Amino acid sequence: MAEENRRIAEELIEAVGGEDNILSAAHCATRLRLMVRDKEKIDQERVEEIDKVKGAFYNSGQFQVILGTGTVNKIHHEIVELGVSESSKSEQKEETSKQGNAIQRLLRTFGDIFVPIIPVLVATGLFMGLRGLITNVYPDALPDNFLLYTQVLTDTAFAFLPALIAWSAFRVFGGSPVIGIVLGLMLVNPALPNAYDVGSGDVDPLLFFGFIPVIGYQGSVLPAFIAGFVGAKLEKWLRARIPEALDLILTPFLTLLIMITAALFVLGPIFSAVEAAIMAGATVVLELPFGISGLIIGGLHQVIVITGVHHIFNLFEIQLLADNGLNPFNALITAGIAAQGGAALAVGLKTKAKKLKAIALPSSLSAFLGITEPAIFGVNLRYGKPFVMGLIGGAAGGFFAALFNLQATGMAITVIPGFLLYLDTVTGALLYALTNVIAAGTAFLLTWMFGYNDEMQK
Known part of the structure; x- marks a missing residue:
């Protein structure tokens, strides 16, 4: 296994233009992040053919290679062992922050500020969902001051x-x-x-x-x-x-x-x-009638994810929760995420190519857990049509969620983990399940019938 990781690291370095073209290497949970001198020297097609690589793209000075949880740590270690300079994410972030236009830099700044506080807001949303579940199931068996205790859990972060x-x-x-x-x-x-x-x-x-x-x-x-x-x-x-x-x-x-x-x-x-x-x-957009808001947001959210500036929506979701404790935006973007997972799943089950199957199936699981980058960059965008079918599926699921005014008690977790944000009512949990099924199912069927065949690999 160590020898294989060393071979992959060597192939990556060569495909990115050699050690001289790599300024530094860092990694996050799923991606290897390489700062490069000249992006024209990158052979992206060759990078994407390397074993264990699920996708790659260049963004604001960083060449990001999607490897997946666990794998990325090992490949990063081998790359550093081969002589590439190691840098922290904060150091790369400082360098990256100087790049891009003013709007891109502003949106990255919003992300830098709001992302670190999201975990406590996620916990608050889970507390709200669990309180709703307990009060619905055991309305007459709750101890004295139970609601006061839960208010400490649910109100503190927003207070x-x-x-x-x-x-x-x-x-x-x-x-x-x-x-x-x-x-x-x-x-x-x-x-x-x-x-x-x-x-x-x-x-x-x-x-x-x-x-x-x-x-x-x-x-x-x-x-x-x-x-x-x-x-x-x-x-x-x-x-x-x-x-x-x-x-x-x-x-x-x-x-x-x-x-x-x-x-x-x-x-x-x-x-x-x-x-x-x-x-x-x-x-105004969120309250457009007849499910139109769901069609727009569910259908287009993953397009914005490609640009990397989707963290701007954190401000909007935080404000929604602060105003009334509910977040209708979560259900709409969940539809878009589930749909990309459904499209990648269809590709993985339909293809006979072992490497693509090995990329698509784990990528679809990642999307169903709320992380779509492996599915988008590793599979759907690579072949084009699956991504479009995923957008259609997201619009369908978002339309359904908007029609029923489905609202979460928190933010930042979606698809399967997102069920925890809809436990306050049985109806809400059921509607959330149907939203995901409609989104993923529509994308799966469209991709299976019209969005992919193995001829596309040529």
Whole structure:
């Protein structure tokens, strides 16, 4: 096995243009990430023919080779042993962040900030689903204060969401994360009128100078993001100018004083209005009647995944959950993901080529677990038609989910693991199952009949 991995590593290096063309190598859970000097020297077709390679593509300075969980660690180790310089993902991310146009860099930044906080929001969604399941199955046998206990589990992350976002923004933009946490906590201090209570009309905002409304920012995303960005830049500016002997005292003091004043009186009101406008526009698409929203989102989401900027939707989903605890977007993108898995499964079962079968079947399983890159880049996009059939299947499943207004209790997990976000009602779990079956089944049948035959390999 070790000899085989060494051979694969040698073939990869040669196909990418040789050791001199590779600046550094890193890896994530499924992909080998190579920073290259000249992408024109890459023989992508040759790379994709190498054993264990499930797909490859070039994006913003990185040549990414999809190898799968476990395998990628071993191949990366062999490549480093052969003399290629090793770099961390953060080092490659810093280099990659300099590449691409302004919009691409902005969207990558959104991903860098929101991806680290998603795990706690996933846990919150699972807690919500489990609470719904337990209260439906055992409505009369729950202990005293059970709901109060579950509220601690389900409400905490969103009650302090600005603190999580400000922490992550300070981390990404080069500030001190602990200052970001405190700034975010200031935005939801209990001394301020609660944003939810103000929104319901139960509480009035505080008025400063007779005309500036001041409230807490519970559940807000954009104001905390902007405060974190400006605060990190301000902290770095202050540290460069304050004498070292006074830095420990003055820098945090001035950063927090200036930023909470700016956040409450200027940034908060302005960007709350911007956030509301963005949400209103996105909600218009999400609420299109007769299942149209599902056709659009379910059918096109995986096209956006190809570009690598789909993390921008994290902001939208977080805001949906913060507003009402439910996320209809999850079911629509689940349909798109399941459909790509169904298309890859059809290719894997229909082909007689052993290598393609060995790529397609595991890739379809990966998609059914919520990760579509192996199926998309390793199988469906390579032959074109299966990807299109997957888009049609995603539109069909999304249409069904939208017709029944299917909503998740969380985010970031889809297809099979996503069932945990629909356990609050039996009907919701059944509709979710049907959404996946319709999406994957439609894509499978279309791919089987019209989307693939072994002649395409020529």
